[in-house]
Amino acid sequence: MTDIDTRELRNCFGKFATGITVITAVAPDGTKLGLTVNSFSSLSLDPPMILWSLDKRSNSLDALKNASHFAVNVLASDQMDLSNKFASPSDEKFAGVELIDSKYGLPLLAGAVAHLECKNVETHDGGDHLIFIGQVEHFNIGDRKPLLYANGQYAIAARHPATRQAEPDEAARSSSDDFIIPLLLRSYWEISDPFYQELQDEGIPVAHARILVHLSHTPELTVNELSKAIRVDMASVAMSVTWLCDNGHLTRLENDKLVISEQGMSHLNTVQCRAERFEQEVLDGYTDQEIEMLKSMLRKLIYRREI
Numbered sequence: 529m530t531d532i533d534t535r536e537l538r539n540c541f542g543k544f545a546t547g548i549t550v551i552t553a554v555a556p557d558g559t560k561l562g563l564t565v566n567s568f569s570s571l572s573l574d575p576p577m578i579l580w581s582l583d584k585r586s587n588s589l590d591a592l593k594n595a596s597h598f599a600v601n602v603l604a605s606d607q608m609d610l611s612n613k614f615a616s617p618s619d620e621k622f623a624g625v626e627l628i629d630s631k632y633g634l635p636l637l638a639g640a641v642a643h644l645e646c647k648n649v650e651t652h653d654g655g656d657h658l659i660f661i662g663q664v665e666h667f668n669i670g671d672r673k674p675l676l677y678a679n680g681q682y683a684i685a686a687r688h689p690a691t692r693q694a695e696p697d698e699a700a701r702s703s704s705d706d707f708i709i710p711l712l713l714r715s716y717w718e719i720s721d722p723f724y725q726e727l728q729d730e731g732i733p734v735a736h737a738r739i740l741v742h743l744s745h746t747p748e749l750t751v752n753e754l755s756k757a758i759r760v761d762m763a764s765v766a767m768s769v770t771w772l773c774d775n776g777h778l779t780r781l782e783n784d785k786l787v788i789s790e791q792g793m794s795h796l797n798t799v800q801c802r803a804e805r806f807e808q809e810v811l812d813g814y815t816d817q818e819i820e821m822l823k824s825m826l827r828k829l830i831y832r833r834e835i
């Protein structure tokens with residue numbers, strides 16, 4: 529016996545940030561099994577091996593010990609619901625879950641960042657857990673952002689500010705680096721592309737987000753006025769507006785002008801929360817003074833023609 533406080537030890541383990549996986553397998557009687565696991569780790573490249581550990585109290589213990597293969601599904605940043613679903617004991621874990629084809633007949637979760645199909649080669653005793661070692665027989669990788677877990681909370685990966693590329697020295701700069709329009713455009717793309725990709729991954733198309741944001745500060749616009757204001761072509765705006773109206777996010781007034789509904793406001797809130805978090809990530813590492821100076825310069829450029 530030691531005098532270690534288990535709860536505190538759990539908090540200590542939680543300081544080590546991990547990704548999140550769902551281990552899936554098929555029991556000898558054909559039942560699909562799955563549970564959320566963050567104890568996954570790579571083990572060996574040659575031969576290709578991985579490991580993870582299972583609580584000996586798990587309902588899936590016997591079936592997993594006897595399974596010939598298991599799959600590691602590395603979850604993407606928008607798959608928190610799957611992580612929660614597979615972390616609760618239930619016989620219905622796979623209900624409504626989209627699966628993709630597997631070389632070895634394993635349940636592979638659609639949309640995961642990576643899948644590793646492994647032969648269940650060894651188990652080792654590990655205190656109150658059983659360590660599973662798998663030999664990787666097949667794997668695939670996607671290009672989505674992984675879901676992370678740190679300090680007992682879900683998190684999303686962001687590149688460390690200290691690893692950002694430094695400004696190129698004068699000789700290495702291209703001529704476009706001296707003109708304000710390409711500089712503004714490129715800085716906009718640099719920031720907005722990953723943000724819009726994140727929204728897209730969460731099922732929020734860019735046009736929807738832009739329409740809601742614009743109508744929140746400039747209500748009562750027609751489709752034509754909206755298209756001009758957000759610089760998206762009429763056909764795309766019309767299509768998004770139809771979807772937003774049909775789904776209760778926008779209301780079309782009698783004069784054909786559009787306003788956000790209460791439901792639309794809560795949709796907008798989701799976009800704004802994501803934007804705030806994204807802005808924090810982008811500006812992390814800059815001083816408050818630098819951020820204020822940047823914002824002030826941009827505001828001056830925007831309002832320069834208004835007296």
Ligand SMILES: Cc1cc2nc3c(=O)[nH]c(=O)nc-3n(C[C@H](O)[C@H](O)[C@H](O)COP(=O)(O)O)c2cc1C
Nearest residue numbers: 563564565566567581582583586587588615616617
């Ligand atoms: C983020 C997270 C990570 C987890 N990691 C593990 C793990 O590494 N090993 C484990 O046995 N349980 C882990 N769990 C708990 C199991 O997912 C949970 O107990 C699940 O219900 C077990 O499945 P079962 O009901 O089929 O036994 C984790 C849960 C969460 C939310």
